[in-house]
Each structure stands twice: as C-alpha cells, then as structure tokens.
Amino acid sequence: MLLQNGRVEKETDKKWTEGGNMVFKTTGNKSEPVVLFFHAMGVTGESSMPVADKLAGKFYCIMPTSTVYCSGQRYxxxxxxxxxxxxxLEKQEIKEIELVVASSIGADLAMAFVTNAKIPVKHIFFDGGQFAQIGKVTRRIMVPFLYVAMKSLYWSNGKTLKKIMWCDDDKIKPYFIKAGKNLTYRNLRKQLTDSLEDKPFPKLPEELQKHTFWEFGSKEEHFKYRSAVMxxxxxxxxxxxxxxxHMQYQIRDPEGFARMLETIMETDRLPKLTFAI
Known part of the structure; x- marks a missing residue:
C-alpha cells in the first residue's frame, strides 16, 4: 500500500517503468522483500515474468531489460x-535486495552490480551463469554470428529457434522475438566488448559466497566453466x-523454480530436488 495524494492506494500488480535507457518491469508490492532479476542474452527482462509471477505474493520483483534490447537506445x-x-532502485527507495537472480550472461552484469552498487544483497542465484574469460579477438569474431542468430528469430517469427539457440523451448520464444526486433549490431558489439572478459573473476566477500548458488545444468555448454568458478x-x-x-528448469517449470528460490531465501539451502546433485 502506498500513500498518494493524501490517501492510501493499492500498488498495481504489474507496470512498465522507464529509467534511463533501460526498461524495467515490476510485479508485486513494494513493501515486500525485493528480488532483482538479470536476464540472459537474446531475451528481454520480461522473460523472468513467469517466475516472478509465482513470487509476487510475497516479494517485489524487478526485471530490467538491458539497453541492448531496448528500442532506439544506445548501449x-x-x-x-x-x-x-x-x-x-533509489527512485523506488529500495535499500536492500533479498535475492539477485541472474541467468546466463546476466551473471556478468549481476556480478558488476553486486560488487559495485553498494546496495546490500542477501542471496544470489546464478542459473547457468556464463562466467567465461574470453579474449578480445574471440569476442569480436562472435559478434556477427550472435547478431545474425538473434535477428533471425525476429525475422522468422521464432521459426529458427530450434536450430540455433541454447534453448529450443517455445515458452522462451516470445522474449527472443521481442529482443531480436530491437537489437542493433552496434549495441551487441559494445556489450560484448566489456562482457565475457578475459580478466579474473570479481571478488565476493566470504560471507556473501556462503549465500550464493552457482547452478549449472549437466548438459549445458556453460558447465565447462564450473570448475573455474568453484x-x-x-x-x-x-x-x-x-x-x-541451459536454464531449462526455470523455463519449463517456473513454479518449481520459484519455490526453490523461496526455499533458498528462507533457509539458505536448496530444497530436495530429485535432479539436483
């Protein structure tokens, strides 16, 4: 509940809010603990909404879309x-984050946020975080291939999804199409210039590490980064x-994924999952 114009009003469940060049989507009530999502490459922040919807009764979920995928913006x-x-977050008067959830390359931006923003974060969950240390030359070579792959999803209305992307599930398709529509070659090139860096991983305080989960699927390409992260x-x-x-659990079972996140926030432990080892 918010006090506006001298009276109490109920905050809307969902709304789009523009801040700077990014677009932010929120769901839930501001009075609840905050869950901040960082999305994967090639999709918009709204791709986290199926999970956020399941958390909205108890948490205030914030889903920024990287400038790379915002219409008419420059990264x-x-x-x-x-x-x-x-x-x-400052405009929303948020002083603390209960949980940061970062998927794929979103882990790179999430790490930059956690280590530089000076806003306390209590828990972190990385879903297939792309903790890659890739040289500049390799990154430059990757750009045209990734650009064509992501734009083709928009041009074909998602028909190329099963051929080229890391997840061929139709549930993620609308977010690829929307992101592909807004993507420019310049923005993607600029993002990869300072992402997937060949520098050492950022330092995290020992105590925060204890409340952080680096999860990888056994079949995903990113599994090869796990030993270096450990x-x-x-x-x-x-x-x-x-x-x-890659990210298959949250895409195919957002309700189960949300329950898992709740358990982590409540107990600092993963719930009993038959597929988790």
Missing part, C-alpha cells in the same frame, strides 16, 4: 547499465541439475 557500458539499475569462490554453493540444459 554505453556495463558500468552505465549498473548505474541505471541503481538509479531505478576454485574462485571456495565458500559458495555449486548445485548441478542432472540432465538439464
């Missing part, structure tokens, strides 16, 4: 993206979802 830098998120963040939690591909 500047990872630092600028973090500052936009911080400004949005060696860097030795106090963390590193569950493996046996038989799952």
């Amino acid at each position: 500047c830098s990872k630092r600028d993206e973090v500052q936009q998120v911080v400004r949005f 060696q860097t963040y030795i106090y963390g939690n590193f569950p493996v979802f046996e038989g799952f591909n």
Whole structure:
C-alpha cells in the first residue's frame, strides 16, 4: 500500500517503468522483500515474468531489460547499465535486495552490480551463469554470428529457434522475438566488448559466497566453466541439475523454480530436488 495524494492506494500488480535507457518491469508490492532479476542474452527482462509471477505474493520483483534490447537506445557500458539499475532502485527507495537472480550472461552484469552498487544483497542465484574469460579477438569474431542468430528469430517469427539457440523451448520464444526486433549490431558489439572478459573473476566477500548458488545444468555448454568458478569462490554453493540444459528448469517449470528460490531465501539451502546433485 502506498500513500498518494493524501490517501492510501493499492500498488498495481504489474507496470512498465522507464529509467534511463533501460526498461524495467515490476510485479508485486513494494513493501515486500525485493528480488532483482538479470536476464540472459537474446531475451528481454520480461522473460523472468513467469517466475516472478509465482513470487509476487510475497516479494517485489524487478526485471530490467538491458539497453541492448531496448528500442532506439544506445548501449554505453556495463558500468552505465549498473548505474541505471541503481538509479531505478533509489527512485523506488529500495535499500536492500533479498535475492539477485541472474541467468546466463546476466551473471556478468549481476556480478558488476553486486560488487559495485553498494546496495546490500542477501542471496544470489546464478542459473547457468556464463562466467567465461574470453579474449578480445574471440569476442569480436562472435559478434556477427550472435547478431545474425538473434535477428533471425525476429525475422522468422521464432521459426529458427530450434536450430540455433541454447534453448529450443517455445515458452522462451516470445522474449527472443521481442529482443531480436530491437537489437542493433552496434549495441551487441559494445556489450560484448566489456562482457565475457578475459580478466579474473570479481571478488565476493566470504560471507556473501556462503549465500550464493552457482547452478549449472549437466548438459549445458556453460558447465565447462564450473570448475573455474568453484576454485574462485571456495565458500559458495555449486548445485548441478542432472540432465538439464541451459536454464531449462526455470523455463519449463517456473513454479518449481520459484519455490526453490523461496526455499533458498528462507533457509539458505536448496530444497530436495530429485535432479539436483
């Protein structure tokens, strides 16, 4: 409940809010603990809505869309993206984050936020985080291939999804199409210039590592990064979802994924999942 114009009004369940160049979607009530999502490459922030909808009764969920996928906007830098998120949170008068959820390359931006924003974060969950240390030359080579792949999803209305992307589930298709519509070659190139860096992983305080979960599916390409992450963040939690591909659990079972996140926030432990090892 918010006090506006001298009277109490109920906050809307869902709304679009523009802050800087990013677009933010929210669901839930501001008076509840905050869950902040960072989305994967090639999709919009709204791709987290199926999970956020299941959390909205108890949490205030915030889903920014990277400037890379916002219509008519220019991506500047990872630092600028973090500052936009911080400004949005300040306008919302948010002083603490209960949980950061980051998927795929969203882990890169989430790490930059956690280590630079100076806003306390209590828990972190990385779903298939792309903790890659990739040289500049390789990143430049990747750009045209990734650009054509993502634009083709828009041009074909999603028909190329099963051929080229990391998840061929139709539930994620609308978010790929919307992101592909707004994507420009310049923005993608600029993003990859300061993402997937060949620098050491950022440092995390020991105590925060204990409340952080680096999850990988056993069948996903990103599984190869797991050992390097474990060696860097030795106090963390590193569950493996046996038989799952990249982000597959949250896409195919958003309700189960949301329940898992709730358990993590309540107990600092993963619930009993038959596929988790």
